[in-house]
Amino acid sequence: DTAVSQTPKYLVTQMGNDKSIKCEQNLGHDTMYWYKQDSKKFLKIMFSYNNKELIINETVPNRFSPKSPDKAHLNLHINSLELGDSAVYFCASSLAGAHYNEQFFGPGTRLTVL
Amino acid sequence: DQQVKQNSPSLSVQEGRISILNCDYTNSMFDYFLWYKKYPAEGPTFLISISSIKDKNEDGRFTVFLNKSAKHLSLHIVPSQPGDSAVYFCAASVVRSSNTGKLIFGQGTTLQVKP
Numbered sequence: 001d002t003a004v005s006q007t008p009k010y011l012v013t014q015m016g017n018d019k020s021i022k023c024e025q026n027l028g029h030d031t032m033y034w035y036k037q038d039s040k041k042f043l044k045i046m047f048s049y050n051n052k053e054l055i056i057n058e059t060v061p062n063r064f065s066p067k068s069p070d071k072a073h074l075n076l077h078i079n080s081l082e083l084g085d086s087a088v089y090f091c092a093s094s095l096a097g098a099h100y101n102e103q104f105f106g107p108g109t110r111l112t113v114l
Numbered sequence: 115d116q117q118v119k120q121n122s123p124s125l126s127v128q129e130g131r132i133s134i135l136n137c138d139y140t141n142s143m144f145d146y147f148l149w150y151k152k153y154p155a156e157g158p159t160f161l162i163s164i165s166s167i168k169d170k171n172e173d174g175r176f177t178v179f180l181n182k183s184a185k186h187l188s189l190h191i192v193p194s195q196p197g198d199s200a201v202y203f204c205a206a207s208v209v210r211s212s213n214t215g216k217l218i219f220g221q222g223t224t225l226q227v228k229p
Contacts (some may be wrong), residue, residue, distance in 0.1 A: 043219040105157025
């Protein structure tokens, strides 16, 4: 009965590879997010989708491409991985409107690029 | 340019005493503030929030205070319990003008409550 789930939990890969992280929520929320937590522990928003429409797109390299097949899923695809992409990536979801800010987070995916 | 800062990376308190976690922000457009709690290997979970029209919000053992003139907020936990040991993140957002759900997080403060 996990609310927001991410797969995989750990991902170790070589520089230059392409990888995807999947996220699913069963809360009935209409908005989903991707955050990156870097080595300095800051959590930074990357993308947000509301009903499959992109509403937040921070300054992120275009090697990162989110894809939302439906409002319960928001996947993150990363092309040509670089060392600096190593981080923990968190998916989150919320309801639009007044509840945008009370976001429910997944457990995170620790990406290590070698 | 970090708009939300938590200057204390860690805090240790005795069980039963008060824990005070602090957060400063620079953007005067922020009008909604939140605290999230994070255990190891888990995602952050929402704890408590406050709108800029208030200066205090209380929920059980947790109280958040907002000082807009100082651009400062704090989270008080009374009494502290060992299960409160976690990383606490302060977050801020702009809601009234255009709410997209964009949260700006601080870097977190690790709280250890000793039995």
